[in-house]
Amino acid sequence: MSNQEDILSVENRPDYTPQIDARTKIVEILSKVDTRHAYSDILLEKEIIDLSDVDKRFVTEVVNGVLRWRLRLDWYLNQLYLGEYDNLLIEVKNNLRSSVYQLLFLDKIPAYAVLYEAVEIAKAKFNQKTANLVNAILRNYLRQAKKFDFLEMEMEILDKLAFRYSHPKWLIQRWIEHWGIDEVSMLCQANNERPRLSVRLNRQIADPTSFFKSLDENQISYEVHPDFPDFVWIDNFQDFRKLDFISRGWVSVQDISTGIPAVLLNPIPGEKVLDMCAAPGGKTGYIADKMGDDGFILALDRHPSRLKTLANNMKRLQLRSPRSVTADGNRLPVRCEFDKILVDAPCTGFGVLRKKVDLKWKRTEQDISEMKEVQLKLLEQAAASLRVGGLMVYSTCTLEPEENEKNIYRFLEKHPEFELLRLKNRIPEKYITHKYFVYTFPHKHQMDGSFAALLQKGAASKKE
Template identity: 30%
Template sequence: MSAPDLKRSNPRQSACSVLLRIQREGCYADQLMDRELESGGLTGPDRGLFAELVFGALRRQGTLDHILSSLLTQPLSRLEPQALILLRVGLYQLVYLDRIPESAAVNESVNLAKKTLPRASGLVNAVLRNYLRRGDDIPFPDPLAMPAESIAARHSHPLWLVRQWIDQLGVEEAEALAEASSRQAPLALRANTLAISRDDLLVKFSTNGIQATPCRFSPHGILVEGRHQITSLPGFHEGLFAVQDEASQMAGLLLDPRPGERILDACAAPGGKATHLAQLMNDRGELLAMDVSGVKLPLIQESAHRLGISIIRTRRADLLNSAAFPVDSFDRVLLDAPCSGLGVIRRNPEAKWRLRPEDLTRLAETQRRMFANAVRMLKPGGRLVYSTCSTSREENEAVLHAFLSRQDGVILEDLNQVYPCWSELFTREGMLRSWPHCHGMDGFFAARLIKR
């Protein structure tokens, strides 16, 4: 039975349907989940369980598949995709959700299999009950003899990615990163200081019974505890805040745009950084938010309208086209380049199972071309921030150094000297490197350059 034929009457069935579409069609989890929730079929606690099952099964897919491989006599590749999804969702409840009784997790999974894929119901029942008998004896790779394989299996990441992290950080720190990257990301907001101070926003949240604390580095950021529907948080409709991770906020702060300047956000959709730049400019000057996707541009204007921002103009344009703008056009340029997203796999866990090492090489070539065109549009004496939400050296330092080796008209600034208060976030070369396991924010890279 195909995914569109499933009638989604409960959170487990809805979760299986979404996961099956992600696997078959390469869809994005958050978009499919939003559509499912907007349909109104799930209410109350069922909405939370649905989200937990989808994101949990994606975050822990590698570990779940490792366990299933020990419980099955056939390779996972020979299972019907829908049967594999049923097994992952059922097993996730047994391994990771203590509040769901084991009997309920098994029975609900078997009943769902009978309803949606009857021929797999016996398999689902046998495998899940086998786990209850043998779960404590499932073998995992030896962490001393096979560190990469052990980390990949226990913390649920592709083996190639774990090996890359070990090459960058060493085994101990790579494991800490892997563990942090398989957990749920915190909810980070940015106070819209055009309308309210961060302190006053924290008071407003506290008055409404919502626990929130200031971010460590961003003067505009707050972390909200618990799970919340964003549009129901106090102040959302009044434009008092925007959803934006603290690492992403750092990009705008490093660009440091001034009121009255002409600013380019070169890859702006969906607009979180663009609205932050306008906020830093006190909504005075000119801010061009450019993106190759015309479909996403309205999202930027919608956010700007809600936040009371008037200086943002949007334009559909491809930064790979060197004739997109004349030379020396902007005082400052933010190039938040399209990347693998390895630093945000806590938020988009489906991405780590879709990516391959060769994708990073392809993206790095695109980033180098964008870099050259972005610098071309920067005024002499102007500043450019190059940033990605990737942990990969290939998309970050390698792109930057390759560009600098061919250009003598651009200088890399040492951020340690410019912002000593944030030195914990900077490398020896003076570039920003944030890590989930060290700083509690997304994995992010940023470097600031000056055009001679």
């Protein structure tokens, strides 16, 4: 694009489709993520409901893309803006970030459309001076984009990895200490890729033969997971949603990693199971399914709104065994002993960065220290409610040892009556680390990052 080309003129452009409302919505959502205790996935559900399907896909793509690549985008803009970039108003930043993301990653969108609408947004939200600034920075990016490759080559290795994969430097440093540079590079790259979505079959009401026949007839590409056959990867998910399998309760949209705790727990009909921190109910539903919906499941969560979602999911799945109760996991509402307990603890969530793309910018290293104490208290409470000989699974969706195996060791020091069980023959060995722990990684297993361990109370005298 020449410097003389009038980018701001979109008249007589046959390939230009105005999306000013969609781009304005992008800036607003990103700014709410930055300034409020709000998460992008929840905001996207609420904020784009009135947009067309085309604009919904566009807004989702750009919002998630900006959050995935924010560190790199900010680095570019820091080089281009002559003032203090950090002092720019947040909506101006997000207008620039979303524009550079489109120019860098979305080849089918013409540059003049990106610049024109970015300038119009700046003009509408602020003034002509701000619009001129946005125009100048974006034009400058188009002129200088190629030079950034050379600047990257001069970076120190930690800065280079943080820039290349757009992850916080402190997090990359931690991960390198655990797994080394090559492994961390593959992990970070996987975190920036769109996840392959999966569904779990609800064996209580689904007819697998009819289900797969319908997928074939509608030319929907799928793959049954070789290790966890209740889970099915769906490739063209937009077409799949048009079928009514989700609303009919035949399937739940659920990552494969979330099924592993239920596999380890191995509930059987007639048992009493406690699911702490249960909402929104994916693991609860799978536990009920594996029990044949025959038994009693107490599903706890301290957030009433999330428990309402769980209850709606159980109704959709036509499951009767779960009973949901609003309660803090540190104060159980009933006094009884359970056969099996799942402690799916709240965590920093660094295993699910492919889906919760803004989480890496919201979490700090201090969160790890705080979370591990919350998790240990939940384990302590669960221990008192498990019968002798009963099984307890502890699971998280993070990759931090302090929240995972180190917490298990801390718990065992206080509770010698518990035994950490080996996982061989309970789950395929490729998911097992050091004989006792499950670790899944997106770059290795095509699922979210997660952790799980299996413990037995009084196991020395009564083993299952």
